Amino acid sequence: EVRAEILYMLGKRGDKAALDAVTACLADPDKAVRVAAVNAAILLAPVKVVPEVLALIQKSEDADEIKAVKSALMRAQEEKWSKQVADALPSVTPAAKEALLEVLGSRRATNALEAVFAQTKDGEVSVRVAALKALANVAAPVDLARVIDRAVDAKEDKERSTSVNTIIGLAAQIEDPAQRADSVLTALRKAPAESKGVLFNALAGIGGAKALEAVVAAAKDGKDAVREAAVRALADWCNPEAAPPLLQAAGDISDETLQVVAMRGYIRLAGMDGISPEEKVKMYQRAISTAKRNEEKGQAISGLAKVRTMESLNAVAPLLDDEALKKDAALAVFKIACPQDENDAGLSGADVAAIITKAAPLIE
Numbered sequence: 001e002v003r004a005e006i007l008y009m010l011g012k013r014g015d016k017a018a019l020d021a022v023t024a025c026l027a028d029p030d031k032a033v034r035v036a037a038v039n040a041a042i043l044l045a046p047v048k049v050v051p052e053v054l055a056l057i058q059k060s061e062d063a064d065e066i067k068a069v070k071s072a073l074m075r076a077q078e079e080k081w082s083k084q085v086a087d088a089l090p091s092v093t094p095a096a097k098e099a100l101l102e103v104l105g106s107r108r109a110t111n112a113l114e115a116v117f118a119q120t121k122d123g124e125v126s127v128r129v130a131a132l133k134a135l136a137n138v139a140a141p142v143d144l145a146r147v148i149d150r151a152v153d154a155k156e157d158k159e160r161s162t163s164v165n166t167i168i169g170l171a172a173q174i175e176d177p178a179q180r181a182d183s184v185l186t187a188l189r190k191a192p193a194e195s196k197g198v199l200f201n202a203l204a205g206i207g208g209a210k211a212l213e214a215v216v217a218a219a220k221d222g223k224d225a226v227r228e229a230a231v232r233a234l235a236d237w238c239n240p241e242a243a244p245p246l247l248q249a250a251g252d253i254s255d256e257t258l259q260v261v262a263m264r265g266y267i268r269l270a271g272m273d274g275i276s277p278e279e280k281v282k283m284y285q286r287a288i289s290t291a292k293r294n295e296e297k298g299q300a301i302s303g304l305a306k307v308r309t310m311e312s313l314n315a316v317a318p319l320l321d322d323e324a325l326k327k328d329a330a331l332a333v334f335k336i337a338c339p340q341d342e343n344d345a346g347l348s349g350a351d352v353a354a355i356i357t358k359a360a361p362l363i364e
Contacts, residue, residue: 003028004036011040019044026056035068042072050081054088057096070099074106082107086115097122098130105134113138117146125156132159136166141174144183151202152187152195160198168205181211188214197229204233207241216245231258235265243269243283251290263287263296271303280304281311288319298328305332310347312336317355320362330362 007025010018022044025037034056041049050073057069073085085100086109092100101119104112116138119131135147147170151163171180181203188199200218203211218230231249234242243266250262270283280303287300301319304312313336319329333355339346 004032007036007040011043038068039072042076046076047080050084066099073103082109086112094124097127101130101134105137108137120150129158129162132162136169148187151198164201167202171206181206181208200233204236207238235261240269263291267299277307277309280307294324301328301332305335308336330359333359
């Protein structure tokens with residue numbers, strides 16, 4: 001314990017005269033001493049000691065040692081060591097690879113691009129996921145096609161979702177919004193049916209007219225699996241532009257599961273910021289009239305309850321006469337009309353009072 005504290009002190013002091021003694025402790029039989037030596041050595045001479053620090057985890061699966069190396073590299077001010085870290089990737093354990101990939105990503109080590117790409121083909125799915133995540137900060141929009149290829153080839157759900165997030169992040173760096181979806185759309189035209197879903201998901205996060213047009217077309221005319229993937233992507237769309245086709249899909253689809261997906265996606269979009277209260281009320285009313293199940297109608301009523309306007313109250317009031325929806329409607333009436341705290345006046349007037357009076361007996 002004392003030796004570990006001394007190492008900590010030497011690192012904090014920045015005493016480079018102690019470097020040889022500190023690095024010698026990287027081979028100490030006691031783990032606590034080795035961990036303290038890692039932190040001190042990186043503080044004293046990050047570039048010089050990186051090979052010795054990386055050697056410590058070359059065959060190690062010890063979580064504490066790997067964490068110490070990762071934390072030390074995260075704090076190191078110099079970044080000339082990133083190539084050394086990249087060169088070490090093929091020879092360290094899977095757990096260490098994950099840690100080093102996180103370091104390279106966090107430090108935006110663009111000079112490690114090829115080394116990170118190579119790890120997207122590693123035999124361990126956790127390493128592939130870590131590499132795909134790192135590419136979000138290491139790669140650039142010019143590398144989008146390569147990342148998309150990895151997404152199309154991905155075999156695991158976690159790989160697919162991570163690659164989608166990376167594609168969305170890289171596309172967002174493209175200055176012209178109209179061009180952000182181009183690489184994905186190019187890949188979509190030649191992708192096999194079983195791989196289109198991951199590209200639809202990327203388009204859902206990128207958005208834009210061209211992306212929406214492609215996914216809507218697949219939702220209408222695609223084969224069963226492709227159509228389902230397209231509808232699910234529309235339900236996850238990044239902005240309300242997908243609301244009209246989702247509402248249409250919710251009304252046209254015969255498959256109940258997919259109809260529910262479309263309707264819940266539409267309700268989610270209706271609740272997004274940037275939509276005026278008046279338009280939100282109209283969207284929720286459309287959802288209530290289109291939904292085929294009371295569960296989704298109840299979700300739309302809950303959305304109306306968050307729009308605290310007279311228009312919203314008037315939209316909820318007729319539902320007090322619906323046997324299946326009256327309790328949800330009554331709760332919504334009180335959330336819309338009644339003051340939320342001492343600084344909130346709520347809604348007032350004879351019409352409001354009449355609606356509250358009608359709703360009150362329905363509250364258990």
